[in-house]
Amino acid sequence: MSTVATHRGVAIAARVAETIDGVFATIDGWRDLVERRLAEGLALTADAIDPVVESFAMPALAADTLITGSGFVAAPGVLTDAEWHLAWWLRGAGGPTRLATIDDPSDEQFRDYTALEWWRVPVRSGVRHLTGPYVDYVCTDDYTVTITTPVRVGEAIVGIVGADALVDRLERELLPVLRAGSRDTALVNASGRVVTATDAGREPGSILRLDGLSEALAATREVRSSQEAPADPSRAEEPATGGVVTLPGGAAVVTCGDTSLSLVIQ
Amino acid sequence: MPHATGRVDAARAVVFAPLDGAGRAELVEQRLTDAIVSGVLRDGERLPSESELSRSLGVALVTAREALEGMRDKGLVRTRRGRDGGSFVTFDRDSAGRMLEARLGEHSRIELRDLALHVGAIAGTAAEVAAGRSSDDDLESLRTIAEHADLTTAGGARRAVSRFQLEVAAISQSPRLVREEIRLQAEAGPLLWLCLREQEYRERSAHAREQVIAAIRDVRPETAREATITHITSAFEWLVHERLELDAAGRDEASRTPEDGSA
Numbered sequence: 344m345s346t347v348a349t350h351r352g353v354a355i356a357a358r359v360a361e362t363i364d365g366v367f368a369t370i371d372g373w374r375d376l377v378e379r380r381l382a383e384g385l386a387l388t389a390d391a392i393d394p395v396v397e398s399f400a401m402p403a404l405a406a407d408t409l410i411t412g413s414g415f416v417a418a419p420g421v422l423t424d425a426e427w428h429l430a431w432w433l434r435g436a437g438g439p440t441r442l443a444t445i446d447d448p449s450d451e452q453f454r455d456y457t458a459l460e461w462w463r464v465p466v467r468s469g470v471r472h473l474t475g476p477y478v479d480y481v482c483t484d485d486y487t488v489t490i491t492t493p494v495r496v497g498e499a500i501v502g503i504v505g506a507d508a509l510v511d512r513l514e515r516e517l518l519p520v521l522r523a524g525s526r527d528t529a530l531v532n533a534s535g536r537v538v539t540a541t542d543a544g545r546e547p548g549s550i551l552r553l554d555g556l557s558e559a560l561a562a563t564r565e566v567r568s569s570q571e572a573p574a575d576p577s578r579a580e581e582p583a584t585g586g587v588v589t590l591p592g593g594a595a596v597v598t599c600g601d602t603s604l605s606l607v608i609q
Numbered sequence: 610m611p612h613a614t615g616r617v618d619a620a621r622a623v624v625f626a627p628l629d630g631a632g633r634a635e636l637v638e639q640r641l642t643d644a645i646v647s648g649v650l651r652d653g654e655r656l657p658s659e660s661e662l663s664r665s666l667g668v669a670l671v672t673a674r675e676a677l678e679g680m681r682d683k684g685l686v687r688t689r690r691g692r693d694g695g696s697f698v699t700f701d702r703d704s705a706g707r708m709l710e711a712r713l714g715e716h717s718r719i720e721l722r723d724l725a726l727h728v729g730a731i732a733g734t735a736a737e738v739a740a741g742r743s744s745d746d747d748l749e750s751l752r753t754i755a756e757h758a759d760l761t762t763a764g765g766a767r768r769a770v771s772r773f774q775l776e777v778a779a780i781s782q783s784p785r786l787v788r789e790e791i792r793l794q795a796e797a798g799p800l801l802w803l804c805l806r807e808q809e810y811r812e813r814s815a816h817a818r819e820q821v822i823a824a825i826r827d828v829r830p831e832t833a834r835e836a837t838i839t840h841i842t843s844a845f846e847w848l849v850h851e852r853l854e855l856d857a858a859g860r861d862e863a864s865r866t867p868e869d870g871s872a
Contacts, residue, residue: 460746477782478778478779478781534745549741549742549782550743
């Protein structure tokens with residue numbers, strides 16, 4: 344009985360990964376573009392990189408896609424003309440606008456972004472990461488996820504590129520996929536936060552608290568980074584879907600490729 | 610992006626969030642005046658241009674211009690022409706203090722009570738929900754805000770209160786609570802947190818943050834709510850006390866005026 348559920352869970356996990364793959368592929372394309380231009384000799388300066396970022400961010404935000412924010416954030420000290428640098432564009436009512444940032448560390452409003460999840464996790468693991476969902480109170484007041492992936496010159500990470508996406512748009516595409524299973528299924532992020540769930544009692548945004556869940560999610564994260572990170576900087580094309588962990592209470596946790604999301608099937 | 614991204618300062622974002630309803634110049638003027646007087650916008654700081662203001666506040670260009678003119682007349686901003694030109698904040702502690710007292714004088718005790726209830730309902734519920742929905746990263750960003758709070762000035766203490774409450778609202782995962790928190794902070798924050806002019810209240814606010822963080826960490830929603838509302842109530846009680854003093858001072862003044870023939 345549990346074998347059947349697990350089997351279905353793996354298939355559903357693969358379909359969740361596929362659904363998000365469109366956004367991932369877009370971000371990978373941006374990363375490839377920035378890496379290629381840098382390899383061709385583009386200067387490691389904000390002045391040189393910003394137009395390249397703008398060239399992919401503007402069309403992505405103008406088109407009717409899931410994406411509501413897009414940009415590049417530099418590793419501190421890597422750019423010769425800016426110690427700290429963010430080049431991020433946001434969808435706005437009057438067209439895309441550039442996010443105004445404080446890049447001067449002596450300014451009281453400055454904050455070190457290297458401690459934050461959307462920077463810290465992908466830079467440490469070497470692979471893309473999905474942060475959120477969270478309420479984006481600075482820009483849209485909407486419920487958002489942010490996906491970020493490292494940009495390299497040779498072996499060294501020089502920054503990240505990424506995108507913001509609306510959760511309700513994502514949910515519209517993901518919930519039918521989850522419903523294909525016969526059991527109560529929740530899609531959670533690496534912190535155990537529910538992105539969407541078939542059970543009406545499991546609200547998006549709540550933290551799923553089950554015995555052993557946070558340990559199981561932490562374990563899937565370690566597997567991801569040891570499998571895919573330093574060994575192959577060109578990144579595995581095929582996400583390793585299907586690590587299944589059974590919790591003490593009987594629920595199965597299935598990783599969804601390298602989305603950093605997991606299914607919890609009860 | 611986000612909460613917890615650190616890409617933009619939240620206390621500032623509140624100041625330039627869209628205005629409700631008809632975009633009247635007085636509303637713009639009040640919002641910016643409050644921000645200057647309470648120290649969210651600093652002396653010498655350059656304000657966004659008229660067109661930037663009209664866009665971010667969602668008002669007509671002429672309205673933004675009118676508001677800036679009004680503030681110029683009050684001596685709150687100074688305009689410089691030329692390449693490095695623009696409108697700059699000019700802050701004078703004494704006149705700022707008088708302005709806030711005048712603002713306090715406009716509100717009755719009943720209005721102040723109502724305001725504190727409303728602010729407490731939103732912030733208290735946000736804290737309660739956040740206690741069930743906080744991840745380790747969320748807790749960490751609350752701790753960062755608490756550690757970086759500048760308690761040496763009223764403005765610094767105000768910014769810390771503003772950022773912390775906004776972050777708690779964001780952790781509740783409710784876009785509506787976040788929007789309402791932003792709206793209330795812009796409308797009433799500077800008035801409600803007048804008590805932060807006193808060191809004792811700055812320390813109380815730091816203590817309240819520690820209590821809320823501990824309650825969220827231990828997943829104790831009721832305690833998180835209670836600590837939040839107790840903090841807001843103490844700010845309100847300070848205001849009422851101050852309001853009564855102002856009243857008393859006003860009556861003394863009146864009774865000393867010979868032209869005033871009332872009994």
